[in-house]
Amino acid sequence: MFVDKARIFVKAGNGGNGAVAFRREVYVPAGGPAGGDGGNGGSVIIKASNSLRTLMDLKYKLKYAAEAGDDGKGSNMHGKDGETLVIVVPPGTIVRDEKSGLVIGDLKHDGDSVIVARGGRGGKGNTHFKTATRQAPSFAKAGTFGEERFIVLELKLLADVGLVGFPNVGKSTFLSIVTKAKPKIANYHFTTLTPNLGVVQTKFGDSFVMADIPGLIEGAHEGTGLGHDFLRHVERTKVLIHIVDVSGMEGRDPVEDFELINGELEKYNAVLAKRPQIVVANKMDIPGAQENYEIFKAEIESKGYRVFSMSAATRKGVDEVVAYAVQLLREVEEVEVVSKDEIISNLESLYQGDAEIEIRVEDGAYVIESKALDNLLYSVNFEDMESIRYFQAVLEKKGIFKKLKAMGIKDGDLVKIYELEFEYYE
Incomplete structure (x- = not known):
């Protein structure tokens, strides 16, 4: 069967979480932080190969997910990176982002490839958060989410x-x-x-x-x-x-x-x-x-x-x-179906919306949603004051407190960030 168009969902691997750990050797009674970093998530790549002539292999499988990075461990042991997932297509395949309709890649020749979803970054272990005044940080950084999207593949035959x-x-x-x-x-x-x-x-x-x-x-x-x-x-x-x-x-x-x-x-x-x-x-x-x-x-x-x-x-x-x-x-000259100007050179432009922070008022509470904050919540130990200060510093840096003030928040108002609820005070 000749198949020349396919729509698939690609999901890159999430980054592994950084570890919270401390040195516990016999002769080191006051050991410092020793949490390793999480591994990076695997990316998803589309690659052209002369071994294929149609997109039939992609017609009946909708979802493709790369491997996540492993979490960090004690003794400063870093987590393993997730493996990259390579999806093979015939030469002549154009790759589009379904949501925007923009071209991600034009794979004209055998071996041409393009990254369609980048793996998440591994989180930092608590070793990275040690300072002169914070000798034993009890928090680490969570890995970031891998990118995900629907893409459309169109095969345009390579004939003279x-x-x-x-x-x-x-x-x-x-x-x-x-x-x-x-x-x-x-x-x-x-x-x-x-x-x-x-x-x-x-x-x-x-x-x-x-x-x-x-x-x-x-x-x-x-x-x-x-x-x-x-x-x-x-x-x-x-x-x-x-x-x-x-x-x-x-x-x-x-x-x-x-x-x-x-x-x-x-x-x-x-x-x-x-x-x-x-x-x-x-x-x-x-x-x-x-x-x-x-x-x-x-x-x-x-x-x-x-x-x-x-x-x-x-x-x-x-x-x-x-x-x-x-x-x-x-x-005659080589035919250019997709000009270089039409191809996205930086995928960041497609993912700007993922980093946006949405704040809305529901039943008198200020509800905050953002993938970046979802990652942050995994990093925070809310039983540790140093960790809470770190959490507040991140919210300040991302401009969330400024947005809340602009929306008219008052002392004692309820704030919700996913499963976390707290009262706001200036």
């Missing part, structure tokens, strides 16, 4: 030449002749339901990748028929071979068919419609085709296109089309 045209015009037959691909061929519409790829090797030693894409119909730019499924895969192609049936077997007008296909390309992507096109009048072996060809050629060449006549069934004219495709490929 794309075959376009209405269904049943002979694209699959043409591909089977010039490559070793074995597409399904039959005399009915939409024989090709999934893209077929093949490598063309000419007698002069040139080679390029050709893709036979499912046939277009009117309204494809709006998703009608196989619309978007088709159009996604011609975006990377450098040259389009536009095959038209000039036999008149089905009572269709070749000129009208040509203009309809180009109209759909224009509506979907104006840049795509401007790609070099080789126009091929196929099925010239059928009686009556020659007369239609002369009319078609005169009309299309007046628009600036070069038109070739061909019979895929008898192979007449096939070599000329391939030779011209090779010539054009030497002249």
Whole structure:
């Protein structure tokens, strides 16, 4: 099964918590803090590999989670870092953040990779909080949460030449002749339901990748028929071979068919419609085709296109089309589906909302929510005065007291931070 789009949830590992521990050696009666740091959580990476051709492996598994870091231990022993999770996709895959729609990465080549969720940082052990006035800190720092998000993966085939045209015009037959691909061929519409790829090797030693894409119909730019499924895969192609049936077997007008296909390309992507096109009048072996060809050629060449006549069934004219495709490929530049400016260079911009602190009033209490504070609560020993002072200092630094004052909080008002409740006093 060919699958070219998938939506998955990725969760990086949380950082391990720092440890609260003290030296307890026999000859060290007043040992200092000895809590080790927590390990960093594993990140989630998407990596392109030539071993895959579709996104089928990701279609039926929704959630992917990396390993969390281990907690720190006594004797200044640090926790183990969580392992990185690598998700393999085919080259040509574009990775988007679902919430913002922004592109995280365009994995065009084998080995290309991008981090889609970063692991949480390990918390510091109580060793780090020793000061001249705080000789035995009884608190440590919790690890931070790993990043998480839904991402959308879109596979856009890496083909040099794309075959376009209405269904049943002979694209699959043409591909089977010039490559070793074995597409399904039959005399009915939409024989090709999934893209077929093949490598063309000419007698002069040139080679390029050709893709036979499912046939277009009117309204494809709006998703009608196989619309978007088709159009996604011609975006990377450098040259389009536009095959038209000039036999008149089905009572269709070749000129009208040509203009309809180009109209759909224009509506979907104006840049795509401007790609070099080789126009091929196929099925010239059928009686009556020659007369239609002369009319078609005169009309299309007046628009600036070069038109070739061909019979895929008898192979007449096939070599000329391939030779011209090779010539054009030497002249055109690499296609950039996603510009470098569109790709997020720093994931921090997507996670700014996670660090925001929300304060609201519910039933007379000031309710505070923030992932950063959730981490902080794990770090605090509320039975130790030094630890409480540290907690207050963090709230002050994050501007929470300032926000509460701006909202009109008064002495004695109740404040809630998740499971923690306390009365506010200036």
